[in-house]
Amino acid sequence: MRIFSEILLKNNLFWCIMHICGDIDNKIGKGEEMRLRKRVHSAVIATVLTCSMAVTPVFAEPDTLESLQEEQENLQNQKEAAQNELNSLQSDLDTIVTKLADLEDQLIAKGEEIIQIKADLEAAEEKRQEQYDAMKLRIKYMYEAGTGSATMEKVMSSGDISSMLTQAEYTQQVHDYDREQLQEYANTVQEIEDLQAKSEQELADLEDLESEYQQQEENLNSMISSKSDEVSNLDGMLQEAARKIQEEKDRQEAEAERQRQLEEQRRQQAAQQQSNNITTNTSDTTDSNTSSNDSSGGGSSEPSYSPVTGNAIVDRAYSKIGCWYEWGAVGPNTFDCSGLVSYALTGSYSRLGTTYTFMGWTRVSNPQPGDVCTSSTHCGIYIGNGQMIHAPHTGAQVTVGPVPSNMIYVRY
Numbered sequence: 001m002r003i004f005s006e007i008l009l010k011n012n013l014f015w016c017i018m019h020i021c022g023d024i025d026n027k028i029g030k031g032e033e034m035r036l037r038k039r040v041h042s043a044v045i046a047t048v049l050t051c052s053m054a055v056t057p058v059f060a061e062p063d064t065l066e067s068l069q070e071e072q073e074n075l076q077n078q079k080e081a082a083q084n085e086l087n088s089l090q091s092d093l094d095t096i097v098t099k100l101a102d103l104e105d106q107l108i109a110k111g112e113e114i115i116q117i118k119a120d121l122e123a124a125e126e127k128r129q130e131q132y133d134a135m136k137l138r139i140k141y142m143y144e145a146g147t148g149s150a151t152m153e154k155v156m157s158s159g160d161i162s163s164m165l166t167q168a169e170y171t172q173q174v175h176d177y178d179r180e181q182l183q184e185y186a187n188t189v190q191e192i193e194d195l196q197a198k199s200e201q202e203l204a205d206l207e208d209l210e211s212e213y214q215q216q217e218e219n220l221n222s223m224i225s226s227k228s229d230e231v232s233n234l235d236g237m238l239q240e241a242a243r244k245i246q247e248e249k250d251r252q253e254a255e256a257e258r259q260r261q262l263e264e265q266r267r268q269q270a271a272q273q274q275s276n277n278i279t280t281n282t283s284d285t286t287d288s289n290t291s292s293n294d295s296s297g298g299g300s301s302e303p304s305y306s307p308v309t310g311n312a313i314v315d316r317a318y319s320k321i322g323c324w325y326e327w328g329a330v331g332p333n334t335f336d337c338s339g340l341v342s343y344a345l346t347g348s349y350s351r352l353g354t355t356y357t358f359m360g361w362t363r364v365s366n367p368q369p370g371d372v373c374t375s376s377t378h379c380g381i382y383i384g385n386g387q388m389i390h391a392p393h394t395g396a397q398v399t400v401g402p403v404p405s406n407m408i409y410v411r412y
Helices: 004-027 028-052 065-144 149-158 161-260 261-299 308-319 337-346 354-359
Strands: 370-373 381-384 387-390 397-403 409-410
Touching: 065 161, 065 337, 065 354, 308 337, 308 381, 308 387, 337 354, 337 370, 337 381, 337 387, 354 370, 354 409
Parallel strands: none
Antiparallel strands: 370 381, 370 409, 381 387, 387 397
């Protein structure tokens, strides 16, 4: 607006001077024209420069204290609404994490059930083979000992009908026993196979549900990150609004003083403002330090670290690289993620906990080899340089990989 006003003023002045020059051209001769033009041009330049320096700038109407306070109130309302949404999203995330923890327990239990079913199936197959071998041995013995048709001929030639019937009944009983035993074990094997298929389907369904929860967790984390940025941005805007309000108050308070002695009071105001800022910063720093001291005093220090223990944990994890992933397994040749971590930490093939358990351990800010990297859905053993050893998922082997950004570090 100020620049536009200056342009209009300069243009009006220029056209006025040109109009004067035109009138002079009409009234004087050519001899006087050149000398007069030079004087006029010099006068034009001087006049334009003087006017450009003397133009009073036109600024937009400044914000009033009331409008700034209204803006601050609106921003505060927006921040509270955004914070409420953020709290709700965090609550939803906590629910999903709890569901994932429960689901992990179910997956581990189902994996252990399938491992036991496989063992029962192998035992049933072995027993069925033993029964089959025993039946073949009895048949071979019966024929080699003449218990078959030759014996029946002897019985019939002797005319002893009672012996014949007894022999026939015995042979039929042996035959029926063998058939019953084979059928019984065949039924047992079929039941175990059906149970295995059912359990594997249930495991697949649980894994699908886990993937769905993990996607929900990822979406919620993304929404929480976005909403956190929004709250942070609104907080910054609120701080800026508060600064403007304070500046406006200071300006209004200083206005009366400036009327008495403008130049002197400007220097005093600058000095006073600088003093106020130093005092405010000192107070804020003191409050911040006090709050920090209170916070640190109430917490606990990080657990101590032993390189010997950490290296032993890493060595145990390295020794299982290449083992296959299996839900519910804690070794010696198959593991799920928390089963591998449990073995690496303790050296025994027993479950120490789940990812939900590890999430509750004391966090460390300076992760060292042997610490546990964990999230609500996965875990591994940290080996340094941003790498970990972990059992990734079904169909994969224990391997070395980068630590995801959403994981935390805890110490056993």
